[in-house]
Amino acid sequence: MNDSLVTTAYASRQYITDVTEYTPYYDDILTLYKAGLCVGSDASGAFGPDNTITRGAAAAMLTRMVDPSLRLTPEWTVAATTVSAGSYSAAGTSWGDLITGDTTYTAAPTTQGQIASDVAYMLSRETNVLELNYGGAVTSRYVDSVMNTALDAAKSCCEQMYNSVECTYEGLTGKVTMTFSAVAAGANLSSYRDYTLNAAIAVHDQLWSEGVITADMTEKEKAKVYFKWICDNCVYDTGAGDDSISHIAYALFRNGRAVCDGYSGAYNLLLKLEGIDCYALSNADHIWTVATLDGTSCHIDTTWGDSSGPVDYRYFAMTAEQSRSYHPW
Incomplete structure (x- = not known):
C-alpha cells in the first residue's frame, strides 16, 4: 500500500537511513514499511536493526497483519516528489532516453565506431542482448576482439550498469550473440x-x-x-x-x-x-x-x-x- 512512497523516501536517503543492503533481511524490512506494518520509531522512519524488538512492537505488527484496516501510511514529506515552479522534473525518463549520439545498427560491424554504435543501439532499445551476423565464417579470435570492444563501449556508458558480457557464436555462419550483465547483480x-x-x-x-x-x-x-x-x-x-x-x-x-x-x-x-x-x-x-x-x-x-x-x-x-x-x- 505504501510502495511508491517508501521507495522514493528510501532512495532520497532522508528516511530509514539506518537500513542498507548490508543490513540482514533489508528487503524484508522495507516490505514491512511498504505493507503498512511499520513506520519506524521516529520521524525519519528509523528501524533500529540492531535493537531488540519489544513485545508491544511485535504485537502491533502482528495485529496489522491480521487486520488490514489498522495498517499505517508514513507521514513523510519527500522533497523529490514535488518540483517548484520554474524548475522541472525528470520523472518518466527511461534508460533509453539517456542514450544520445550515433545509434546506427550495423549487422556486421568491423570498426570500433560501428561496434560502439551497435552497443548504443542496443541500449537505446533497453535490451541487454546484441545480435550480429557477419554472413560467413568468423574465428574465435575475431569474435573475442569484437566482444571486448563492445564491452568497452558498454562500460563507457557505465550509468547503464553493464560491466560483463557473455558471447556465443556460430563459426561457419558468423552469427554472434552478446548478452550483457553486471557482476554480482545476477537475476x-x-x-x-x-x-x-x-x-x-x-x-x-x-x-x-x-x-x-x-x-x-x-x-x-x-x-x-x-x-x-x-x-x-x-x-x-x-x-x-x-x-x-x-x-x-x-x-x-x-x-x-x-x-x-x-x-x-x-x-x-x-x-x-x-x-x-x-x-x-x-x-x-x-x-x-x-x-x-x-x-x-x-x-x-x-x-x-x-x-x-x-x-x-x-x-x-x-x-x-x-x-x-x-x-x-
Whole structure:
C-alpha cells in the first residue's frame, strides 16, 4: 500500500537511513514499511536493526497483519516528489532516453565506431542482448576482439550498469550473440536498474525543488552541484572485491558506498538526467567521467574528489592534461 512512497523516501536517503543492503533481511524490512506494518520509531522512519524488538512492537505488527484496516501510511514529506515552479522534473525518463549520439545498427560491424554504435543501439532499445551476423565464417579470435570492444563501449556508458558480457557464436555462419550483465547483480539486475533510475530522478528533482539547481545556472555549475552531492552521499568501499555490487551505480544510491565505477556510473546518470553529455573513460585501474560542460570537454573524478575529507574540487572540471597527470590512459 505504501510502495511508491517508501521507495522514493528510501532512495532520497532522508528516511530509514539506518537500513542498507548490508543490513540482514533489508528487503524484508522495507516490505514491512511498504505493507503498512511499520513506520519506524521516529520521524525519519528509523528501524533500529540492531535493537531488540519489544513485545508491544511485535504485537502491533502482528495485529496489522491480521487486520488490514489498522495498517499505517508514513507521514513523510519527500522533497523529490514535488518540483517548484520554474524548475522541472525528470520523472518518466527511461534508460533509453539517456542514450544520445550515433545509434546506427550495423549487422556486421568491423570498426570500433560501428561496434560502439551497435552497443548504443542496443541500449537505446533497453535490451541487454546484441545480435550480429557477419554472413560467413568468423574465428574465435575475431569474435573475442569484437566482444571486448563492445564491452568497452558498454562500460563507457557505465550509468547503464553493464560491466560483463557473455558471447556465443556460430563459426561457419558468423552469427554472434552478446548478452550483457553486471557482476554480482545476477537475476536482480533489472530491479537494481529500476531502483537506480528512480533514485537518481528523486535526487535530480529534489535538488531542483530545493533551489540548489536553477535554470539560470551554467552546465558547469550544475555539474559541480552533482559532484558535491556524490561526494557528500557516498564513501569508498575499501573492502570491495572484483565481484562486489559496489562496482555499479546501484550501490551508491542504495548503500552510499561504492568504488570508482559505481561513483562514475551514479554521477554520469545524474548528469545525463540533466541533459549533460558525458561518458566514462578508464585505464587499467580506474574510471572517471568526461563531460561536455558549456561546450568544453572536462574530466571529472568523483572518486578522488571524495577521497580525503572535504570535497576535493581539484578533480572537478580538469583539462585533459591535468587529468592525464593524475591517471594516464
